[in-house]
Structure formats: structure tokens, C-alpha cells
Amino acid sequence: MNYTHFPVISVMGLFLGAFLVEVFGSKNKYIRNTIVLLITTCAAGLMLYLVKPVFIDGQIISYWMGNWEPVEGYAIGIGYEIDALGMFFVILTVLTIWLAAVYSIKYMEKDSHLGHYYTLFLMLSGSVLGLVCTGDIFNMFVMIEIMTFAAVALTAFRNKKGAHLEAAFKYLVVGCVGSGFTLAGIVLLYMQCHTLNMAQLASILHGNLTPVSVLALALMFTGFGVKSFIVPFHAPAADAYMSAPTSISMVFSGIVNKAGVYGMIRLLFVVFRVMDISSVQIMVVLFGVVTMFIGVTMALAQHDFKRLLAFHSISQIGYVITAVGICSMKGVVSGLFHAANHTLFKGLLFLCAGAVLYSTGTADLDKLGGLSKKMPKTTICFLIGAFSISGLPPFNGFASKWMIYQSLYDKAVTTGNFFYIFALVCAVVVSVMTLASFIKVTQAVFFGQTPAALKETHEVPFLMRLPMWIMSLLCVGCGIFYRFTGNNLLLPAMKSTFNITSYIDKMMGEGTAAASGIENITIHAETGFEYWEPVIWLVLFVTVLLAVFIVTLIGRRDRGKVLSTKEEADGKYATFFSGEKSSHSHVAGSDLFWGFKRNWKGYFNVMQKFHSGNVNDYSLMAVCCCALVIVFTYIVLL
Amino acid sequence: MIFNYITSVLLIVLGLYTVCAKRNLIKIVLGLGITDYGINMLIVSIGYNYGGTAPIYAQDLFNVGNSTAFVDPVPQALTLTSIVISACVDAMALALVIMVNKRYKSIDANEIRRLKG
Numbered sequence: 001m002n003y004t005h006f007p008v009i010s011v012m013g014l015f016l017g018a019f020l021v022e023v024f025g026s027k028n029k030y031i032r033n034t035i036v037l038l039i040t041t042c043a044a045g046l047m048l049y050l051v052k053p054v055f056i057d058g059q060i061i062s063y064w065m066g067n068w069e070p071v072e073g074y075a076i077g078i079g080y081e082i083d084a085l086g087m088f089f090v091i092l093t094v095l096t097i098w099l100a101a102v103y104s105i106k107y108m109e110k111d112s113h114l115g116h117y118y119t120l121f122l123m124l125s126g127s128v129l130g131l132v133c134t135g136d137i138f139n140m141f142v143m144i145e146i147m148t149f150a151a152v153a154l155t156a157f158r159n160k161k162g163a164h165l166e167a168a169f170k171y172l173v174v175g176c177v178g179s180g181f182t183l184a185g186i187v188l189l190y191m192q193c194h195t196l197n198m199a200q201l202a203s204i205l206h207g208n209l210t211p212v213s214v215l216a217l218a219l220m221f222t223g224f225g226v227k228s229f230i231v232p233f234h235a236p237a238a239d240a241y242m243s244a245p246t247s248i249s250m251v252f253s254g255i256v257n258k259a260g261v262y263g264m265i266r267l268l269f270v271v272f273r274v275m276d277i278s279s280v281q282i283m284v285v286l287f288g289v290v291t292m293f294i295g296v297t298m299a300l301a302q303h304d305f306k307r308l309l310a311f312h313s314i315s316q317i318g319y320v321i322t323a324v325g326i327c328s329m330k331g332v333v334s335g336l337f338h339a340a341n342h343t344l345f346k347g348l349l350f351l352c353a354g355a356v357l358y359s360t361g362t363a364d365l366d367k368l369g370g371l372s373k374k375m376p377k378t379t380i381c382f383l384i385g386a387f388s389i390s391g392l393p394p395f396n397g398f399a400s401k402w403m404i405y406q407s408l409y410d411k412a413v414t415t416g417n418f419f420y421i422f423a424l425v426c427a428v429v430v431s432v433m434t435l436a437s438f439i440k441v442t443q444a445v446f447f448g449q450t451p452a453a454l455k456e457t458h459e460v461p462f463l464m465r466l467p468m469w470i471m472s473l474l475c476v477g478c479g480i481f482y483r484f485t486g487n488n489l490l491l492p493a494m495k496s497t498f499n500i501t502s503y504i505d506k507m508m509g510e511g512t513a514a515a516s517g518i519e520n521i522t523i524h525a526e527t528g529f530e531y532w533e534p535v536i537w538l539v540l541f542v543t544v545l546l547a548v549f550i551v552t553l554i555g556r557r558d559r560g561k562v563l564s565t566k567e568e569a570d571g572k573y574a575t576f577f578s579g580e581k582s583s584h585s586h587v588a589g590s591d592l593f594w595g596f597k598r599n600w601k602g603y604f605n606v607m608q609k610f611h612s613g614n615v616n617d618y619s620l621m622a623v624c625c626c627a628l629v630i631v632f633t634y635i636v637l638l
Numbered sequence: 639m640i641f642n643y644i645t646s647v648l649l650i651v652l653g654l655y656t657v658c659a660k661r662n663l664i665k666i667v668l669g670l671g672i673t674d675y676g677i678n679m680l681i682v683s684i685g686y687n688y689g690g691t692a693p694i695y696a697q698d699l700f701n702v703g704n705s706t707a708f709v710d711p712v713p714q715a716l717t718l719t720s721i722v723i724s725a726c727v728d729a730m731a732l733a734l735v736i737m738v739n740k741r742y743k744s745i746d747a748n749e750i751r752r753l754k755g
Binding site for chain 2: 138142145149152153156159161162163165166167168169170172173176177180183184187190191194196238239242243298301607608611612613614615616619620623
């Protein structure tokens with residue numbers, strides 16, 4: 001079978017589906033759901049068919065639109081090219097799209113204008129898929145712009161509340177500033193190389209960086225940074241994740257910011273190949289460390305379920321950027337692994353938040369509580385997600401975080417640079433704070449007493465639980481069968497990140513890479529998968545869990561009962577007061593870490609100013625950061 | 639030719655200044671537009687050859703002399719795409735401003751900040 005057509009059919013199919021839904025599906029919900037499910041399933045199926053040729057046979061899929069093949073060594077048409085790195089992100093994309101489509105059917109049921117919703121959803125899916133498939137840098141820009149529009153429109157989809165419109169506007173302004181940087185970078189590259197094909201750009205730029213192409217690098221790095229929401233650009237992300245419908249929040253954190261990460265990897269490792277310069281590595285790692293630290297500390301201060309998850313999402317992207325920035329083989333493997341795991345566990349957590357929002361109608365941590373009796377299945381899924389993101393063995397978050405620590409340590413030893421030790425300490429501390437923050441959420445939402453208003457809460461329907469179960473299974477599976485994932489998916493993806501000769505040769509003809517002096521480097525067979533024995537940890541984990549369970553069982557009997565309105569007003573049954581009336585303070589479940597917050601008052605006051613909510617400030621931060629990156633790259637690379 | 643580049647950089651800087659400094663949401667949208675115009679001008683300038691003809695392969699039809707001095711057609715195609723995209727940005731941003739104004743009764747960026755911290 002000629003499978004080279006599959007990527008373009010999938011991307012076009014999703015865009016075609018967007019039109020079909022708008023034309024035929026705006027009235028009848030059965031037609032609409034059929035179109036959406038059919039299109040997303042077909043796209044997922046076609047793309048997953050390519051797993052065997054790309055990962056197992058080691059092929060690279062290339063496709064020239066309209067059969068415009070290169071003439072005399074110059075690419076003149078738009079080319080699609082999927083190597084193992086692209087395929088890795090393709091798998092994440094189609095998985096997230098399909099699960100989000102299934103989840104949307106029940107979750108969005110009560111909203112109006114669902115035709116528009118699915119149109120935008122399919123456009124968002126198609127653009128992200130196109131972005132990771134394409135081999136043409138301007139095509140990438142167009143896909144980024146479609147992605148931004150669809151994402152902004154979906155953020156404002158539930159526009160009854162002003163806050164959602166506000167979030168969409170901020171996202172649009174900051175996103176467009178970022179796209180502007182990307183476009184300026186792309187045209188400057190075109191000015192230097194007279195081509196837009198990434199394979200050809202890589203072969204031309206190898207070894208001759210001019211000042212203009214360094215400027216292009218800095219602009220495009222900032223542009224992709226805005227799309228992946230690393231720290232100076234993260235403020236609109238928290239608003240958008242919070243305001244969008246939850247099925248879309250999952251798509252945002254699962255693939256929209258991964259698209260930015262993919263762009264960065266493609267840019268730094270393949271097109272410019274500047275990652276072997278130690279100062280660039282330090283810059284990228286610094287971005288990552290700052291992102292993960294600020295993300296997690298801001299998450300500790302949140303009172304909204306989805307906003308809290310949004311800040312955690314930003315923090316986890318920091319891990320990915322840090323690991324990729326290390327640029328050792330183990331570092332890139334762990335970064336890609338964490339990117340995949342982040343898609344799984346963060347998607348799961350957002351789906352659980354959506355389930356809570358669907359059943360109770362609120363996402364305010366102060367108003368929730370004791371849902372474990374009402375929604376036991378959601379609670380189990382949430383706990384799996386929370387264990388994964390906090391990095392508890394044997395879940396997948398632990399596997400990738402452990403590898404990130406190891407690669408940071410190795411990097412510190414080999415370079416003797418103190419900065420990497422600092423980064424390592426930060427990574428561990430952030431992981432601890434993530435755990436602390438999820439203890440708070442679990443306590444505030446699923447345990448403790450149930451407020452009287454939530455008496456009639458029910459478990460969510462099966463169609464919403466199905467994506468949650470699939471995500472949970474994948475979370476556990478990726479953690480326990482890490483060696484399988486590592487050898488079959490991560491190693492090929494890492495190899496194609498470092499060795500780009502076949503990427504260039506496939507697109508531009510044999511010998512192009514060799515002519516411009518690009519050589520393959522040897523990849524060591526061992527990349528650090530032998531890091532732990534999951535079975536022993538599993539036994540330990542089960543033992544500890546049993547101990548906690550038994551202690552809980554022999555504890556008080558009235559735990560989890562529904563409070564009457566009078567008792568709730570009394571305040572003595574509030575979480576952590578165990579029936580003794582408090583005289584001085586009132587600590588709710590969501591305020592578990594008020595002491596910590598009080599101690600860090602100075603830091604949080606600064607952060608408060610940093611997240612002022614003013615769109616001018618956010619765009620000013622983006623512009624200033626771009627200026628700093630330009631100055632830094634000029635100092636380092638010229 | 640150098641004036642084209644200077645003008646385009648000035649337009650980009652002016653647009654970014656407007657986005658960062660003006661509190662009025664309409665002005666912010668205008669700033670985004672000006673940035674896009676600056677970038678479009680940059681693209682067109684990159685593709686222009688001094689004294690070049692239109693990029694139509696017409697050597698056999700008309701005797702236009704030196705056919706090598708074509709203007710590069712690719713940047714013009716890029717500019718068209720970019721203009722379409724920036725029109726979409728403006729339309730969508732203005733639609734959002736109208737809706738924001740309905741809910742907040744204001745288009746001052748300082749007052750539209752319920753989401754913060």
C-alpha cells in the first residue's frame with residue numbers, strides 16, 4: 001500500500017471535516033457526532049498505520065504537494081516529511097484528538113452552537129497535525145496561525161462570562177506578537193537561504209551562520225517559546241486553560257504547547273544545529289528551570305481547580321525544556337518521554353477536572369469537597385493522574401523525572417558546571433512542591449466533608465469515563481513498561497533528533513547532507529533505561545497504600561458524611577478541625593499550605609505584580625524577552 | 639532599497655510599542671495590524687530586484703529583454719498569505735473587543751483584569 005499519502009489525507013481530512021460539520025451538522029447532533037468521530041478515527045488510524053514504517057523499519061515518509069519535486073537542488077514545492085521525531089509528536093496528537101472528541105460528545109451536550117465548537121475543534125486538530133507533519137517552514141507558520149485562531153475562538157466559546165472573553169483577548173494579543181516574531185524570523189531565513197524547506201535550510205545553514213540568520217534564530221526561538229508558554233509568555237496560558245471548555249484545556253496542554261516544544265526542537269536541533277554550543281544549552285535550561293519553578297509556586301497559590309492544573313502544565317513543560325536543553329542523548333530521551341507523559345497525565349487530570357465541573361457545576365476548590373463517595377471512579381482516575389504528575393513510582397511521571405535527574409547529574413559531572421547542579425536541585429524541589437500541591441487538591445476536592453450544596457452529585461456518564469480510563473491505563477503502562485516505550489519510540493525519535501543526514505537526503509536527494517558536511521554521530525546503545533526495578537517499587541507502594549488504608553479504616557466512622565447547612569455554617573466541621581471549633585483561624589482544604597504562602601509572602605507579592613492581568617504587561621514581557629534572547633544569541637554565536 | 643528595510647523595522651517597532659504601551663484595546667488591535675504591515679513590507683522588500691520585471695515566464699510572448707531580472711515570486715505569495723492572516727487577526731480581535739465591551743462596559747486594559755495572580 002502506498003502510505004506516503006496518509007499524512008496529507010489525515011490533515012486535509014480534519015480540515016474537510018471542519019467544513020462538513022459546519023454545513024451538515026449544525027442542526028442534527030447525530031450527523032454531527034458521526035462526522036466528528038469518523039473523521040478523527042480515520043485520521044488517527046491512518047497516522048498510526050505509519051508507526052510500523054517509521055519506527056520499526058526506520059523509514060522517513062516524504063510527500064511533495066502537487067508532485068513539485070526539487071529542481072536543481074532547490075525545493076520549490078511544499079513538502080511533508082515525517083521522521084521519527086515528527087512521528088512521535090504525531091502519535092501524541094492523534095491520541096489526544098481522538099480522546100478529546102469522544103469526551104466532548106457528553107461533556108459539551110448542554111451547550112448551544114455545537115456546530116461551531118466542532119468546526120473549531122477539528123481546525124485546531126488539523127493545524128497541530130499539519131504542524132508536526134510539515135517539512136516546510138512557512139507552512140509551519142500558517143499552521144501555527146490557524147492553531148492560534150482556533151484556540152482563541154475556543155477559549156471564548158463559553159462567552160457568557162466576561163472572564164472568558166478577557167482570556168481569549170489576552171491569548172490573541174500575546175499569541176500574535178509571538179507569531180509576528182516567527183514570521184519575521186522565517187522571512188529573514190528566506191532572505192539568507194532562498195528556500196523554505198527545512199531539510200534544505202539545515203544543509204545550507206550548517207557551518208555558516210550569518211548575523212541575519214542568528215537574528216532569525218532568536219526571533220523564531222521566541223516565537224515558538226510563546227507557543228509553548230514558557231515563562232515570560234505563560235500568563236495568558238493560565239487564563240486560557242481555565243476559561244476554555246475542559247475538553248479543549250486537555251487539547252491545549254496535551255498538544256498545543258507540545259507543538260511549540262516540537263518547533264523548538266526542530267529549530268534548534270535540526271535547522272540550525274546550535275545545541276552543541278554550551279551557552280545555548282545553558283540558555284535553554286535556564287528557560288526550563290525558571291518555567292518549572294514559577295509554574296509550580298503559582299500553582300500553590302491557586303483556588304480554581306483548572307487554573308491550578310494550568311500552572312502545573314506550565315511547570316511540567318519546564319521539565320521538558322530543561323531536559324531537551326541538556327542536549328545529551330539521555331537528556332533528549334528523557335525530555336521526549338516527559339513530553340509524552342505530560343500529555344497523558346495532564347490530559348487525565350484535566351478530564352477529571354472536567355468531570356467534577358460537569359457534575360457539580362463549579363471548579364472552585366473552596367466550594368468542593370468529599371466527592372470520593374459520590375464519584376469513586378473519577379477519584380481513582382484523578383489519583384492515578386496525581387501520582388503520575390507528582391512522580392511517585394511506579395507511574396510514568398516518576399520514570400521520566402528520574403531520567404531527567406540522572407541526565408542533569410551526568411551533565412553536571414561531565415561539564416563541571418555548577419549551574420546544572422542548581423538546575424537538578426530545582427527540579428527535585430519542584431517535584432516535591434507538585435506533590436504537595438496535589439495533596440492539597442485531592443484533599444480539597446475528593447476528601448473531607450461534602451458541602452450541603454453537593455448532596456445530589458452523581459458519577460459522570462460512561463462516554464466521559466472511557467477517555468479517562470484509557471489515559472489512566474496508558475499512565476500506568478508507560479511507567480511499568482518503560483523499557484518497551486523507550487526502545488521502540490524514544491530511541492528512534494532521539495536518533496532522528498541528532499542524526500539528520502537521512503532527513504536531508506530523503507527530501508533533497510542522496511548526498512546533499514554529505515556535500516554540506518553534515519555527518520552522523522554515533523549513538524550509544526545504552527541510554528539509561530536501566531534506572532529502577534518497577535516490581536520492587538510496586539510492592540513497596542502497595543504496602544504503604546495498604547498501611548494508609550488500614551489506618552484510615554480504624555479511624556473515625558463519620559468521615560465523608562454530608563454536612564447539614566447549619567453544621568457547615570458552624571465552621572467546626574471544616575477540614576482539619578475535626579469537630580473542635582476553631583477560635584482564631586479558618587483553614588479550608590484548599591488553604592492547606594497557608595503557612596508556606598505566609599513565609600514566602602515577599603516572593604508571592606512580586607509574582608502578583610508579575611501576573612498583573614494587564615495585557616500590555618504581558619506583551620511587554622514577550623517583547624523584552626525577545627530582545628534579551630537576540631542580544632544573548634548575538635554575544636554567543638558571533 | 640535600504641529605506642524599505644528601515645521603514646519596515648520602524649513600522650514593526652511602532653506596532654510593538656502600541657501593543658505594549660496603549661491601554662485602549664482598539665489601539666492594541668491597531669498595533670498588531672501595524673506590526674503585520676511592517677513584516678509584510680519586509681517580505682516584499684526581500685523579494686524585490688531593482689529593475690526587475692513581473693515574475694511571469696513571458697520570454698517567447700513579449701520581448702521584455704533580460705529575463706533573469708525577475709522579481710522573486712515566492713515572497714509575494716508569502717505576503718498574500720500573511721495579509722489574509724492579519725486580516726483574520728484584526729477581525730477576530732475586534733469581535734472580541736466588542737464582546738468584552740458588552741461584558742465589562744469598558745475597553746481600558748487596566749480595567750479588564752479579572753484574571754490575575
